[in-house]
Amino acid sequence: MNWNLFLTELISGVTHGSVYALIALGYSMVYGILKLLNFAHGDVYMVGAFIGFGLITVFGGPTALTVNVVLLLILMFLASMLGGGLLGVMIERFAYRRLRNAPRIAPLITALGVSFFLENAALLVLGAQYQSYNSFSWKNSPIALSGFTLPAGARISYAQVVVVVGAIVLMIVLTLFVQRTQTGKAMRATSFDREAAAMMGIDVDRVIVVTFFIGSALAGAAGVFNGIAYQQIWPYMGFQAGLFAFIAAVVGGIGNLPGSVLGGLVIGLAQSFSIGYISSTFSDAIVFAILIAVLIVRPSGLLGRAAVQKV
Amino acid sequence: MSGPDPESAPGPADAPKPQIGADEWVASHEGRRQLGGRIQRELERVPRPAFYLTFAIAAAILPVATSDDYIVRVGFDTLLYMLLALGLNIVVGYAGLLDLGYVAFYGFGAYGYAMLASPKFGIHWSTLAVVPVVVIATALLGFLVALPSRRLVGDYLAIVTLFFGQLFVTVYQNGQAMTLLGFSRQYDVTGGPNGIPNLDPFNAFGSSITSLRGYYYTALIVFVIALGAVYLVDASRTGRGWRSLREDSLAAELMGMPVNRLKLLAFAFGAAIAGLAGTLFAALNTAVFAPDFDTPTLIIVYSMLILGGAGSLGGVILGALVVNVSLEVLRTPNHATWIFYGLLVVTLLVKLRPWRWLVGVIAGTVGLGFAVHAIASAWWPRGVAGVTQSGGTLGNAMAHWVLLPTNAMEMANIAFVILVLVVLWLTTLHGWVQKVALAPTLYLTAFVWENRLVVEPSVTRLILVGVILIVLMNARPQGLLGSARVEIV
Numbered sequence: 198m199n200w201n202l203f204l205t206e207l208i209s210g211v212t213h214g215s216v217y218a219l220i221a222l223g224y225s226m227v228y229g230i231l232k233l234l235n236f237a238h239g240d241v242y243m244v245g246a247f248i249g250f251g252l253i254t255v256f257g258g259p260t261a262l263t264v265n266v267v268l269l270l271i272l273m274f275l276a277s278m279l280g281g282g283l284l285g286v287m288i289e290r291f292a293y294r295r296l297r298n299a300p301r302i303a304p305l306i307t308a309l310g311v312s313f314f315l316e317n318a319a320l321l322v323l324g325a326q327y328q329s330y331n332s333f334s335w336k337n338s339p340i341a342l343s344g345f346t347l348p349a350g351a352r353i354s355y356a357q358v359v360v361v362v363g364a365i366v367l368m369i370v371l372t373l374f375v376q377r378t379q380t381g382k383a384m385r386a387t388s389f390d391r392e393a394a395a396m397m398g399i400d401v402d403r404v405i406v407v408t409f410f411i412g413s414a415l416a417g418a419a420g421v422f423n424g425i426a427y428q429q430i431w432p433y434m435g436f437q438a439g440l441f442a443f444i445a446a447v448v449g450g451i452g453n454l455p456g457s458v459l460g461g462l463v464i465g466l467a468q469s470f471s472i473g474y475i476s477s478t479f480s481d482a483i484v485f486a487i488l489i490a491v492l493i494v495r496p497s498g499l500l501g502r503a504a505v506q507k508v
Numbered sequence: 509m510s511g512p513d514p515e516s517a518p519g520p521a522d523a524p525k526p527q528i529g530a531d532e533w534v535a536s537h538e539g540r541r542q543l544g545g546r547i548q549r550e551l552e553r554v555p556r557p558a559f560y561l562t563f564a565i566a567a568a569i570l571p572v573a574t575s576d577d578y579i580v581r582v583g584f585d586t587l588l589y590m591l592l593a594l595g596l597n598i599v600v601g602y603a604g605l606l607d608l609g610y611v612a613f614y615g616f617g618a619y620g621y622a623m624l625a626s627p628k629f630g631i632h633w634s635t636l637a638v639v640p641v642v643v644i645a646t647a648l649l650g651f652l653v654a655l656p657s658r659r660l661v662g663d664y665l666a667i668v669t670l671f672f673g674q675l676f677v678t679v680y681q682n683g684q685a686m687t688l689l690g691f692s693r694q695y696d697v698t699g700g701p702n703g704i705p706n707l708d709p710f711n712a713f714g715s716s717i718t719s720l721r722g723y724y725y726t727a728l729i730v731f732v733i734a735l736g737a738v739y740l741v742d743a744s745r746t747g748r749g750w751r752s753l754r755e756d757s758l759a760a761e762l763m764g765m766p767v768n769r770l771k772l773l774a775f776a777f778g779a780a781i782a783g784l785a786g787t788l789f790a791a792l793n794t795a796v797f798a799p800d801f802d803t804p805t806l807i808i809v810y811s812m813l814i815l816g817g818a819g820s821l822g823g824v825i826l827g828a829l830v831v832n833v834s835l836e837v838l839r840t841p842n843h844a845t846w847i848f849y850g851l852l853v854v855t856l857l858v859k860l861r862p863w864r865w866l867v868g869v870i871a872g873t874v875g876l877g878f879a880v881h882a883i884a885s886a887w888w889p890r891g892v893a894g895v896t897q898s899g900g901t902l903g904n905a906m907a908h909w910v911l912l913p914t915n916a917m918e919m920a921n922i923a924f925v926i927l928v929l930v931v932l933w934l935t936t937l938h939g940w941v942q943k944v945a946l947a948p949t950l951y952l953t954a955f956v957w958e959n960r961l962v963v964e965p966s967v968t969r970l971i972l973v974g975v976i977l978i979v980l981m982n983a984r985p986q987g988l989l990g991s992a993r994v995e996i997v
Contacts, residue, residue: 234663291932295982303985305606305666306814310977313807317970318928321960322921436803440674447667478682485675489656492664 204351206473212357212426214465215364219419220442221457222371223412229388229452230408233293236308238416239439240315241284245277245417246430250328252276273421281417282410289409319432327431330424360422367418368458380407444484448491450501459499563825564732571721580724582836584792587727588785590828593812594734595781601819602747603774604754608806609653609669612676613779615801617646617786619680622704622796635710639787643780650779654772673806680798703797710791723792730788734781739821750774804970811973814980817990826989835969841962842900848957865943872947877909890914897963910958920960927952
C-alpha cells in the first residue's frame, strides 16, 4: 500500500473537511432554529475570504507584508468573522425576518435570491477574476508549500496545520458557548421548541440574531482558512463550497452540531480519497452517492435523531 | 435597477393591516374600492382559456408583424422559457415541492436529443421518435431523482435536487472521457467542454424545419398544447390532489391522498416538460453545451415563475414575458437606461402617496442632482470629467445632472455597496424621514447606474433577477397574477 498517497489524501481531506465543517456548523445552527436552508450562507463564506484578502492587500500584498504574519492572520480572522457575522445578521434582518411565518417555500426562494444577489454583486464590485492569497510567507517560505515531512514521505504544510488547529479551536469555543452560557442555553431551547421558548421569556428574535451572527462568523473564518490553504478565491466560490457544506450538514444530521463536524470530515475525506484513488472529475458523484445512501438508510443523518412531527 | 428597490419593499406596517390567514376577505380587499378592482372583477368573469387563446393569436402574429429576426429569436427564447416555467409551475406552484435541479432535466432533454439526432454516435432518428423517447426518459429520470427523498420533508428534496443539478453540469462538462468501473478504455459520451455540435434539425416524413420562424411556430404549438394539457390536469383530480398536498401534505395524507405517488407524479410531469423544452432548444441551436444548464438558468426560470405567481398559468406567461424581455432589453445600454428610469418613475408613481410627496421627492431629486453637479464642477472637476456610459438622448441629458467621475469604476463600486446599505436602511424608516431620505437615495441610484451598472449588463441582469426574488417574496409572495395563499396554522 502506498502510504505516501494515503497520508497525503488523508491530510488534504481533513483540511478540506475542517473548512466544510465550519461552514456546515452555520447551516446547521440556523436550520436548527428557523428550519430554514440558508442558501446565502456559502456566499457569506466567500465574503469572508475576500475580507481576508482585502487585509492582505492593505498590508502590502502577500509578497511584501508590512506587518508580522501572525498578527496579520489574527487580524484577518477577527475582521472576516466580524464582517461575515454582520452580513449574516443583515441578511436575516432584511430578507428572512418578515417571512418567518410564511409558507415554507417563501424563505427558501428568498434565500436563493439573496445568494444570487450576493454572488453577482460581488462579481460587479470585486471583478470576475480569481484573486490569490499567494502564500504569504513564514520564515521566508510560503506557508502553503513548506511544512513538516511525515515518516512515509507525505508532507503537511504550515497552512494545513493552521487550518485544522484553527478550526478545532473555533469548534471548542462554539461548544463551550452553546453548552455553558446563558445565551447558548437559550439557543438550545429555541432550537428545541421556538414557541415554548418564547413563552418561557426567551427573546427569540435576539437568539436568532445571535445564531446568525455566530454561524456567519464561522463561515467568514472558513473563507480565510480556505484562502490560506488553497490560495484561490473568486466571487462564485461560495456556491460550490456552500453546497458541499450543506451536504455535510445533512449527512451528519442537520441541526446537530457534532454531526456537522463529522459530516464535514466525511465529505472532505470522501472527496479527497476519490480524487486520489478513483477520478477527480467524478468525486462529486461519489459525494452524491453518499448523500443518497445516508438519506435512504438514515434520513436524519449519522448523528441526528429522527424528528417527531408534531401536529 | 440596483439593490432592492426602495419603493417596492414595504416598510413595517404603519397601521394594523388585515392578516392573510386570519381574514378570509383579504385577497380581494385591496382592489375592491378602486377602479382597478372593478376591472379586475370584470376580467375574472372571462373564462381563462379565452386569455390563453388571445395570447396564442398575438404570439402567432408576431413573426408576421416584424421582419427582424432578432425579435423572432427573442420570441422563441421567451416561448422556451414559458415552457420551462410551465413545467416548474407544476412542481413548485401546484405541488409545492422545491425542485432545484430543474434545469438538469432541461439539459438532459437537450443532450438526449443531441445524442439521438447527430453525427456524435451516428444515430439520426426521426424527430417523431426522438422527442417521445427523450420526454419519457426525462420523466423517468425525474421520478428516480425524487425517489430517495419522497418520504422526507421538502428541504431534503431541495438539497438532493440542487446537488443533482450541479452533478449534471459537472458530469456532462467532463464526460469526454468516461470509463466503466474497472476498465481502462475511455468513452467520449458528452463531448465534454466542446459539447455536441451539428445536431439534426427537427424532421419528420422527409421534411425538416430549418428556419427560425419554423422553430418559433413549433415552439408556439408545443407551448399551447402543453398549456392546454396542464390546464386540464390542473382541473382534474390529480391537480386538486397536488394543491391539497401543497397546502398541507399531512392533512392530505390523513384524507387518504396518495401523497408519495402525487409528489413523484408532479416531479416526473415537470421533468418531462423540461425535457421537451430541451429538445426544442437543442434543435434550434444545433449544438448543446453543459454550462447552458447551470444555476443561473435555474434562477432565471424561478424568477419568472415567482414574478408571475406560482400556481397561476397566466402568471407563467406573464412572468416569462416580462423577465426575458427585460433581460434582453438590458443588453443594450441605451434602451436599458430608458427602462431603468422608467421603472423608477413608475414605482414612485405607484407607491408614493399622496401626490405632493411624489412631486416633492422628484423635484428634490432633480434639484439635488443639479446642486451636486454644480458644486462638483466648481470644486472637484474630476468628478464631472468622465464620459457618459449609457449614451443615447437620455444618457447625454443625464451627463448634465449625474456625477461622472474619471475613476468611475472605483467610485461606483463603493457607491454600489453604500447604495445597498442605504436602501436596506430606508426600509426600516417611516413617514417623512423616509421620504426625505428618498431623494439622495435616488440620486445615488442614478450615479451607480450611470457609472457602473450600465457598463456591465450581463452582471446587472443577474443582480436584477436576485433582487426580483428577494423583493417579491417579501412584498408580494403570490406574484403578479397569483392568488394569495392562505397559510393554515
